[in-house]
Amino acid sequence: MSKVLPKQLSIKEFYEKGDLFFVPHISIDCVIFGFHTGQLKVLLLKLKDMKEWGLAGGFVFYDEPIEAAAKRIVFERTGLTDIYLTQFYTFGDPSRQRGKGKLKIPQGTKRDSWINQRFITIGHWALVEYSKVVPIPDQFSSACEWVDVRKVPLLMLDHNTILEKALQSLRISLNDYPIGKDLLPAKFTMPELQRLYETVLDKKLDRRNFHKRMLSLGILKKLKEKKKGGAHKAPHLYSFERRAYQKALNHGLKLGTS
Amino acid sequence: MSKVLPKQLSIKEFYEKGDLFFVPHISIDCVIFGFHTGQLKVLLLKLKDMKEWGLAGGFVFYDEPIEAAAKRIVFERTGLTDIYLTQFYTFGDPSRQRGKGKLKIPQGTKRDSWINQRFITIGHWALVEYSKVVPIPDQFSSACEWVDVRKVPLLMLDHNTILEKALQSLRISLNDYPIGKDLLPAKFTMPELQRLYETVLDKKLDRRNFHKRMLSLGILKKLKEKKKGGAHKAPHLYSFERRAYQKALNHGLKLGTS
DNA sequence: ACAAAAGTGTTAACCGTACACCCATGA
DNA sequence: TCATGGGTGTACGGTTAACACTTTTGT
Numbered sequence: 337m338s339k340v341l342p343k344q345l346s347i348k349e350f351y352e353k354g355d356l357f358f359v360p361h362i363s364i365d366c367v368i369f370g371f372h373t374g375q376l377k378v379l380l381l382k383l384k385d386m387k388e389w390g391l392a393g394g395f396v397f398y399d400e401p402i403e404a405a406a407k408r409i410v411f412e413r414t415g416l417t418d419i420y421l422t423q424f425y426t427f428g429d430p431s432r433q434r435g436k437g438k439l440k441i442p443q444g445t446k447r448d449s450w451i452n453q454r455f456i457t458i459g460h461w462a463l464v465e466y467s468k469v470v471p472i473p474d475q476f477s478s479a480c481e482w483v484d485v486r487k488v489p490l491l492m493l494d495h496n497t498i499l500e501k502a503l504q505s506l507r508i509s510l511n512d513y514p515i516g517k518d519l520l521p522a523k524f525t526m527p528e529l530q531r532l533y534e535t536v537l538d539k540k541l542d543r544r545n546f547h548k549r550m551l552s553l554g555i556l557k558k559l560k561e562k563k564k565g566g567a568h569k570a571p572h573l574y575s576f577e578r579r580a581y582q583k584a585l586n587h588g589l590k591l592g593t594s
Numbered sequence: 595m596s597k598v599l600p601k602q603l604s605i606k607e608f609y610e611k612g613d614l615f616f617v618p619h620i621s622i623d624c625v626i627f628g629f630h631t632g633q634l635k636v637l638l639l640k641l642k643d644m645k646e647w648g649l650a651g652g653f654v655f656y657d658e659p660i661e662a663a664a665k666r667i668v669f670e671r672t673g674l675t676d677i678y679l680t681q682f683y684t685f686g687d688p689s690r691q692r693g694k695g696k697l698k699i700p701q702g703t704k705r706d707s708w709i710n711q712r713f714i715t716i717g718h719w720a721l722v723e724y725s726k727v728v729p730i731p732d733q734f735s736s737a738c739e740w741v742d743v744r745k746v747p748l749l750m751l752d753h754n755t756i757l758e759k760a761l762q763s764l765r766i767s768l769n770d771y772p773i774g775k776d777l778l779p780a781k782f783t784m785p786e787l788q789r790l791y792e793t794v795l796d797k798k799l800d801r802r803n804f805h806k807r808m809l810s811l812g813i814l815k816k817l818k819e820k821k822k823g824g825a826h827k828a829p830h831l832y833s834f835e836r837r838a839y840q841k842a843l844n845h846g847l848k849l850g851t852s
Numbered sequence: 853a854c855a856a857a858a859g860t861g862t863t864a865a866c867c868g869t870a871c872a873c874c875c876a877t878g879a
Numbered sequence: 880t881c882a883t884g885g886g887t888g889t890a891c892g893g894t895t896a897a898c899a900c901t902t903t904t905g906t
Contacts, residue, residue: 402686
């Protein structure tokens with residue numbers, strides 16, 4: 337799944353010759369979500385020489401499927417494979433072009449260089465386990481950090497719009513598909529799972545009803561261990577039932593309306 | 595909304611010089627749905643010099659937003675403006691390229707011509723009123739016809755997959771958004787509306803419950819006229835309440851789960 | 853008068869929501 | 880022992896789904 341350039345190109349070489357490797361006019365943006373200390377986080381990159389931050393993005397090799405490219409991009413920023421990934425929308429505003437609006441033409445590139453042309457970007461969101469990620473900046477960035485989705489700064493281009501739409505899509509998908517396996521550690525407690533749902537949906541849920549519904553889905557396995565160390569009563573630990581979880585991902589949670 | 599080439603290009607000119615006007619590597623495919631005689635129809639094009647049929651497709655002008663391009667493409671095949679259109683998925687398989695698989699390189703074009711390169715296509719579906727459409731083939735096609743979605747033949751490239759995914763997306767959208775205004779004539783009967791839903795969902799619905807639910811949505815206006823001419827009891831005519839219908843499209847049908 | 857489609861109301865099952873008490877643990 | 884969070888069951892209400900009879904009209 338991970339594909340690498342023949343050799344590591346310098347930024348300048350990349351800007352000048354990228355179209356030898358990548359399909360021009362096409363980019364991919366990945367909204368990488370994680371969950372930590374009760375917050376929904378998104379992985380952002382601080383662009384060199386610019387005030388703004390941006391989403392994890394990249395390009396598509398000539399012989400690479402779109403989904404593979406998206407997974408590669410997530411891999412390059414997180415070190416993770418086996419990414420849970422969903423394509424949610426394609427953004428094609430003609431203003432998505434370096435040299436238009438605030439986006440500067442990269443130093444030393446020609447105006448007609450492939451990188452300065454109009455790009456259509458295919459938006460994906462990914463769910464990853466926060467603690468397993470070691471954020472890695474790309475060559476255009478000076479930093480790569482988790483940011484609370486509620487505290488996201490001004491992003492380059494239309495990346496704020498893309499993030500908003502990713503969140504919408506994630507919330508909608510929550511109605512039909514389970515969530516958690518990719519965002520929580522292998523063992524977790526019911527209150528932790530509930531906090532995840534509350535955070536994504538941005539609203540409080542009833543503890544007892546949540547408990548009931550989650551169990552009724554048949555995708556949880558109650559472990560005999562309890563979580564030690566916390567103050568107060570020790571909560572039970574759960575894990576997901578691999579097969580049932582996967583089935584729910586494939587077929588959705590709602591049974592066909594008779 | 596309708597944009598026209600500086601002059602009408604011949605097919606050969608188009609194949610050779612298209613990249614002077616259109617963003618390379620990007621195409622748009624539109625699954626145009628209509629409803630007639632109790633059947634869900636899709637507008638297909640018979641390709642010249644090939645066995646297969648294909649969906650309505652086209653390319654994006656350098657300065658044209660994606661959605662505008664999609665609406666233009668529907669306009670060019672149907673003559674209609676004010677299209678109800680939804681982007682549903684972007685297909686990017688590297689095999690989407692003339693010269694690979696069954697798709698021939700157009701006669702007289704060079705292998706490295708823009709048209710023979712890999713294309714990423716942005717899938718849309720559109721709902722149009724069957725009776726208002728005058729199907730118009732494009733320059734690559736010998737015919738443009740309505741085909742029952744249940745009788746769709748083998749299509750070029752991955753167009754069968756695109757159609758399948760469009761249908762899925764349409765069915766899902768049916769849960770949250772009203773349908774009918776763009777597929778039915780201005781005045782219609784409740785059984786006609788029900789047949790539309792049954793056809794799209796591919797299952798029978800209960801007549802009385804359907805009637806009740808539709809009225810409860812508050813988007814229908816009962817007219818004083820009845821439909822004449824048919825055998826049997828004359829059904830009432832309805833029309834959609836413009837404002838309520840639009841509101842339902844914008845905000846969805848389901849009220850926020852408390 | 854008969855066949856075929858349209859119009860209408862009631863009931864039962866289910867699901868979602870609200871809600872209260874007891875238990876375990878660390879401070 | 881107290882404060883805090885975790886674990887569990889019940890009751891109500893609204894929505895959905897099942898279902899039968901009457902009306903109209905053309906043949």
